[in-house]
Amino acid sequence: MKKVLITGGAGYIGSHIALALLDRDREVVVVDNLVNGSLQALARVETITGKKLFFYHGDIRSAADLDNIFRRHHIGEVIHMAGLKSVSESISRPDDYYQNNVVGTLNLLDSMRRARVRRLIFSSSATVYGPQPCCPVDESCPTGATTNPYGTTKLIAEHYLRELAAAEPQLAITALRYFNPIGAHESGLIGEDPCGIPTNLLPYIFQVAIGKLEHLCVYGTDYPTPDGTGVRDYIHIMDLAAGHLKALDNLQPGFRVYNLGTGKGYSVMEIINAVEKISGRQIKWQPRKRRKGDAAECYADPSLAQRELSWQAERCLEKMIADAWRWHSAYPQGYVKE
Numbered sequence: 506m507k508k509v510l511i512t513g514g515a516g517y518i519g520s521h522i523a524l525a526l527l528d529r530d531r532e533v534v535v536v537d538n539l540v541n542g543s544l545q546a547l548a549r550v551e552t553i554t555g556k557k558l559f560f561y562h563g564d565i566r567s568a569a570d571l572d573n574i575f576r577r578h579h580i581g582e583v584i585h586m587a588g589l590k591s592v593s594e595s596i597s598r599p600d601d602y603y604q605n606n607v608v609g610t611l612n613l614l615d616s617m618r619r620a621r622v623r624r625l626i627f628s629s630s631a632t633v634y635g636p637q638p639c640c641p642v643d644e645s646c647p648t649g650a651t652t653n654p655y656g657t658t659k660l661i662a663e664h665y666l667r668e669l670a671a672a673e674p675q676l677a678i679t680a681l682r683y684f685n686p687i688g689a690h691e692s693g694l695i696g697e698d699p700c701g702i703p704t705n706l707l708p709y710i711f712q713v714a715i716g717k718l719e720h721l722c723v724y725g726t727d728y729p730t731p732d733g734t735g736v737r738d739y740i741h742i743m744d745l746a747a748g749h750l751k752a753l754d755n756l757q758p759g760f761r762v763y764n765l766g767t768g769k770g771y772s773v774m775e776i777i778n779a780v781e782k783i784s785g786r787q788i789k790w791q792p793r794k795r796r797k798g799d800a801a802e803c804y805a806d807p808s809l810a811q812r813e814l815s816w817q818a819e820r821c822l823e824k825m826i827a828d829a830w831r832w833h834s835a836y837p838q839g840y841v842k843e
């Protein structure tokens with residue numbers, strides 16, 4: 506069987522997908538420039554699965570790096586995860602985001618064309634919807650109201666892939682729009698390792714729980730939600746990984762797009778309470794004004810993926826928090842920096 510190439514496979518989501526693929530007896534090749542990834546994550550994936558993967562320290566903006574991999578390995582499918590993902594950084598350094606997320610994607614597709622590889626899964630984001638007037642959000646909801654360069658680069662990449670698939674009918678491309686991936690593999694050996702001070706809710710709360718940060722700022726306590734705080738659709742990282750395996754199984758010529766979410770929203774206060782209960786630690790928090798660009802609530806209608814991919818998220822919020830806590834409490838400093 507041909508191998509799967511994961512771009513950005515040393516990162517948070519990519520390492521969990523690599524693990525799920527190896528568990529399924531697929532051969533995995535990873536390319537990553539390690540700006541935000543870790544070789545230790547990949548070593549632990551090999552320990553957990555008892556299987557080896559192929560790693561290349563390379564950049565998706567380099568045709569030579571990618572062509573070299575396609576020459577050396579018989580790749581059947583690509584899962585394209587490599588890219589930059591910080592909303593705040595994208596506002597101060599938009600050029601880096603366009604280069605990595607847009608130009609990098611064009612470059613990858615060029616290399617795939619030369620290697621005659623035609624099957625691709627693309628990591629997109631619910632951010633392409635922008636703040637929506639109503640929930641749940643399904644795939645027919647309008648996109649385009651992105652509020653930052655990160656979101657815009659994801660949307661441009663989606664448009665490019667859609668138009669490319671229309672022009673080249675042998676291409677089979679699926680874009681997966683993730684809602685809020687959290688949690689860790691249940692071994693507690695791999696998980697999310699943000700650099701610097703996190704901007705997303707869960708990594709921030711866990712740093713408060715382990716005592717690295719003093720308190721959480723809750724952005725907005727006056728939203729029109731049951732307790733006034735923002736509501737999001739958090740999904741366990743291993744459910745997200747399972748969604749990629751189903752998307753690979755169901756890849757068909759053309760371009761398709763699916764939400765990967767649970768369909769259920771939790772507020773910031775519900776998350777704080779769940780982390781306190783599971784970790785046994787008190788989470789100090791202070792109210793702050795709403796964060797610019799935030800919606801009151803955002804949760805998925807995941808029924809298209811359920812119907813067409815036979816996939817649905819199975820793990821509950823307690824499991825997401827318990828698995829993440831196992832990782833953060835065992836490795837409060839994250840991976841050893843290489």
Ligand code: NAD
Pocket residue numbers: 512513514515516517518519536537538539540541542543563564565566585586587588589590605609628629630631683684685686
């Ligand atoms: P991550 O930063 O942990 O992983 C991305 C990986 O890509 C890193 O290992 C990084 O070193 C690598 N990388 C970045 N630029 C590269 C380049 N030019 N060449 C080669 N490698 C490069 O992020 P993640 O959370 O695992 O996200 C993976 C993908 O999913 C990203 O495309 C992200 O935009 C998307 N996504 C993430 C979330 C989320 O909440 N984590 C939500 C929606 C979509």
Ligand code: UD1
Pocket residue numbers: 590592630631632655656685704705706707709721722723724725734735736737773796797798799803
């Ligand atoms: C954010 C990004 C989105 C990106 C997603 C995943 C913005 C505006 N949106 O979405 O583009 O795709 O992360 O990376 O940045 N919160 C706090 N205090 C904190 C952090 C968050 O109260 O310190 C609240 C937020 O206001 C929100 C909820 O927690 O209500 C979740 O926030 P976050 O984890 O940043 O995810 P999103 O807002 O969904």
